[in-house]
Amino acid sequence: MHTFIGLDVGTQGARAVLADVSGNVLASSEENFPLSDSSREEQSPETWWRACARVLEEVLQHSAAAGLQAISVTSTSGTIIPIGKNNEPLHPAIMYSDGRQAEEGALCKLTAIQYNPDGYTAFNTTSGLPKMLWFLRRFPEKMNDIHLFIHAADFIIGKLSGRYDVTDFTNVLKSGYDVRIERWPEYIWEKLPLRREWLQTVVPSGTPVGPVTADIKGLRKNVTVVAGMTDGCASQIASGAVSPGTWNTTIGTTLVVKGVTLNAVKDPQGRLYNHRHPEGFWMPGGASNTGADWVTRLFGNDLAALNEAAAKLLPTEHLFYPLMQEGERFPFIAPQARQFETPGMDDAERFTAGMEGVAYVERLAYELIEQLSGEKVNAVYTAGGASNSNAWLAIRANVLNRPVHKMKEVTGATGAAILAASGTHFSSLREAAAAMTQIEKTITPQPSLVAAYENNYHRFVHALKEKGYA
CATH class of the missing domain: 3.30.420.40 (ATPase, nucleotide binding domain)
Known part of the structure; x- marks a missing residue:
């Protein structure tokens, strides 16, 4: 039996399902995150990963997991994590629901309209690009330590596969990527204080990223990790x-x-x-x-x-x-x-x-x-x-x-x-x-x-x- 795992990292917790080729959910597991008053602004990606590892181990106990072929991840749209050269977070995840980026959102919107009017220009506090800019303004001393800005789903995919440099079409929309011509627009590094090398390679959702490298009980290394999708789009797929x-x-x-x-x-x-x-x-x-x-x-x-x-x-x-x-x-x-x-x-x-x-x-x-x-x-x-x-x-x-x-x-x-x-x-x-x-x-x-x-x-x-x- 061929089976597949989907991981959903939400605002409040993580959930895993094991499904067969007919879409029957054979096993599922979920775990809530320990939340605080600041959880709407920032959360620990490592906390996400530990919860993901535990719910994965739960569903992998099902006998049908022996036929596991692939795994993918969905998470919140607009959540941003700056990571260093060792792929470890330089700062907690800046959540999509963090409202501190109003000034940066207005600047990104104005810049995008001026230089890329046919691309995505509806930047606000829930968007990824303003959160990158906000981090640079608040923590300029960390600028030279940045390896990549990644999204929430990318962090879990990176933990599973060792690949943090790849993301998908849906996650990058609010980070400024031009999905019409499939490239990052130059205004991001020419008009904003970001660097081109901080931006990931972008592939269609569902593209194989690589084999599993993570050590999780029951998870074989020949299972394929697949590029993910934002939570709203993943629910659309399920519909x-x-x-x-x-x-x-x-x-x-x-x-x-x-x-x-x-x-x-x-x-x-x-x-x-x-x-x-x-x-x-x-x-x-x-x-x-x-x-x-x-x-x-x-x-x-x-x-x-x-x-x-x-x-x-x-x-x-x-x-x-x-x-x-x-x-x-x-x-x-x-x-x-x-x-x-x-x-x-x-x-x-x-x-x-x-x-x-x-x-x-x-x-x-x-x-x-x-x-x-x-x-x-x-x-x-x-x-x-x-x-x-x-x-x-x-x-x-x-x-x-x-x-x-x-x-x-x-x-x-x-x-x-x-x-x-x-x-x-x-x-x-x-x-x-x-x-x-x-x-x-x-x-x-x-x-x-x-x-x-x-x-x-x-x-x-x-x-x-x-x-x-x-």
């Missing part, structure tokens, strides 16, 4: 949205839309950004500040009765835009955006209208994508906590007027395992995903509900426009 026209919506704390197009989607407002697909396609994506965080904040965790009631209320005539913070970024940019709702709703009506409101935002996102790309959205796969609500799935299928496919395994670790298989056992990522992703159920639209939601959707969009949001 099966890997061919042009296929899209994934993950509704967790926020609503994240990612898909595949033949061409890069150019968005003058910067609501969408484009990752590069390993096979040369494009993987556009955007994230709304609206998602499912309102559910637990307004209604708690005991939702069975509300979901049952919601199924009998579809569709409501109410409007509820359940934005829990100030401002929206996708599918429209409106820093002044605020929550709004029809007054006088009871709990069941409000709960149902909130799910409908998020579905309207999702539809608006896909209409924007089709408008900007000129390409059709053919299939929507879904993941995240919201996909566990049958009522919400029904709302979304009818608002979108498209079948919505709920996937069986949608974790980043599963996506990393599929990626490992794509570069070794299968001939492509699309072939690997076709074999290893499984649809749990498909929800199809009902003509009567589609017609009712068509009217309600336009009322919702009209309300957004009246308030100056969209």
Whole structure:
């Protein structure tokens, strides 16, 4: 039996899964990190590695691990680690969620727009390039000790294979790499105080990096380590949205839309950004500040009765835009955006209208994508906590007027395992995903509900426009 391991190094812990060629998860293990008040800003890469080694040893105890072919890694996007010539960190990992790089983010954005306007220019505090610049400004005495700036997934891949000099298309996007022409733009070292030799070689996700060199019990040295991917893209892979026209919506704390197009989607407002697909396609994506965080904040965790009631209320005539913070970024940019709702709703009506409101935002996102790309959205796969609500799935299928496919395994670790298989056992990522992703159920639209939601959707969009949001 051929098997593959995916490792996911998140903000709070590490997870490993062992999967077979059909995508069945045969074993999994996870471990939380010991977090502190500063963990949103900095974390220890060595702590990550020790946790990874332990969860790997756990899944390697499964009998199917005897057929292990390859391993890959996914982790947070925008997290940066400066390493020295001995490949040891010169500083803790500077986390994507570290907000201290606002000044550097503004400088990187201004420089990129001036010198590379067609490349990635949406730099902010979550981006990798500003974090490199911030480190140089704060610790100039360490400048001559720097060997490379690497990303979170690269550190674990380096520990596994001894190769720290290689990264992938998805991790380098926010570090300034131009994925259109597949090279680092000169402004990074000509206009910013960085050096070309500090930047890694970039390969498509899924490219074999080398054999395992790490000493981990049960991990053979002939297992191939494969170039990784950022966590959001890995979850997209696990959803099966890997061919042009296929899209994934993950509704967790926020609503994240990612898909595949033949061409890069150019968005003058910067609501969408484009990752590069390993096979040369494009993987556009955007994230709304609206998602499912309102559910637990307004209604708690005991939702069975509300979901049952919601199924009998579809569709409501109410409007509820359940934005829990100030401002929206996708599918429209409106820093002044605020929550709004029809007054006088009871709990069941409000709960149902909130799910409908998020579905309207999702539809608006896909209409924007089709408008900007000129390409059709053919299939929507879904993941995240919201996909566990049958009522919400029904709302979304009818608002979108498209079948919505709920996937069986949608974790980043599963996506990393599929990626490992794509570069070794299968001939492509699309072939690997076709074999290893499984649809749990498909929800199809009902003509009567589609017609009712068509009217309600336009009322919702009209309300957004009246308030100056969209």
